[in-house]
Amino acid sequence: MKGEKNTYWTTEISPKSFAKGLGLKELWQKKYLIWLFIKRDITVQYKQTIFGMGWYFISPLFTMFMYIVVFGRIAGIPTDDIPQPIFYLSGICLWEYFSTCLTDVAGTFQTNAGLYGKVYFPRLVMPISKVISKLFRFSLQLITFVIVYLLFVFQGANLHPTWYLCLFPLLILIIQGLALGLGLIITSLTTKYRDLTNFFGVFVSLWMYATPIVYPLSYVTNPTLHKIMLINPMTAIIETFKYGAYGAGEFSWISLAYSMGCTVVLLIIGIAMFNRKQKFFIDTI
């Protein structure tokens, strides 16, 4: 009994109530932890590997090659008069960044259950550091894209970059927010119901087909289908990037704003659900 009186805790951990907000202040205090995890994630991306970083340069080229054969040659889908390698590569790089972020965030509770069960830190640290550390891989792929792009420019290809390319950082931010928001929602749902995880993999791969990556948006002539495509928040991002990088594609501030709106809403819902789940998830996982 006496001991109880003298116990003194350095930190008190209690399940957070929603009133305390999204817990962003605590997150800011723990930014060194985010930095630590980012460094770890980047290291494991090339340690104990055969090809090291080289793989990240080459992997988009493989995908590009396959798309050229199947969608370009066999199916004969046009590419807005843009050289096929550039057209496919731009979509592949952005989509891959988005999908890997989404998949990683969507597995937050499952993959970190061991660590989460043992020590306390704001749980949001994990998904945020994942999204940032994936930038490393993305930038390597982007280098590949730039090299291929310059090769075609020197050959005199018909490429017209526009000032909208300056929106690139914003596009990346939207992609990150979207992946984070949606991923947090999914990971909160999957702690209890495992079946969503199986479904999720299929969902992501199908989502890619619903985004103008293997075909240009202008190719979708059916007006209803065209509208449905625009509901997909990734469509505007890809099209904006394509418009900025080589002047093909459909750019509109409205659809970009729509994507941003979607992102903000998903992000708030995601963080709220995540914070609610983090109180009890260890019991059901």
Place this chain on the structure above:
Amino acid sequence: MVKRIDIMESKEQQKWDLTITPRDRLLALDWQEIWRYRDMFVLFVLRAFRTAYKQTILGPLWFIITPVLSVIVYVTVFGGIANIPTDGIPPILFYLLGISVWGYFSSCLSATSNSFVSNADIFGKVYFPRIIMPLVAVTTNLLSFAIQLAIFAVFYIYYVATGAELVIHWQIVLFPILILLLAFMAVGFGMIFSSMTTKYRDLQIMLAKIISLWVYITPVIYPLSMVTNEKLHMAMSLNPVTPVMEAIKYSLLGQGQFSWLWLGYSALFTLILLIIGLMLFNKVQKSFMDTV
């Protein structure tokens, strides 16, 4: 002093029910041992079936939702937007069959190739013939495959009833053999990959990439007859899954290319894969616990 004698004595008397020694012969596959562990196999399969729908919202319904959703997207994107022909077969049937068969192959392949990494915990604690895990994967994936085939059958009957012209060839009797061939091919490839992924994790990422790209050089979303470029046609046929896929399409839908020669090639390819796979698998299972 007395104690020491005890220990010495007990050492002499030590008798083990089971001695586990690293196997030295590379190609050895101990069928007797696998047979002895059949209850383990059955338990793993049952576990996989149960976990497939326990603690789920929609339960086994997922087995239906995923293929149907895939077909909807394929029909819209490849049929609607890209206008890829389907050899005159209703697109739904064409894609559904391709998706089911490919899905079975790819899920067997990825399960087998991750068998060391994803079962490291249980492998580290108890001994049983490691080869059981790939066999379990091949068996459990049959469940979702069977459900997808049932959906296919429903659509098939619908199309026949509404008067679509569909021909079934006698080669349909080969269907179980073709599926078995696919399963063995997946296990062969998977064993080769799994023995490499224990040490180099990037191979795991690469493999996922390879599987996701492999589908494009297999006639799943387009018929092989559409590939008119001769070199490309040849390259496609070299993919051992292609002849099997085409043979299945030929026997069930009446369109496709059935060739004994190419099927023989697939079978031979599978046999070689299995031999190499088994050798690597046996080699790795001795020491993988240290690097995984």
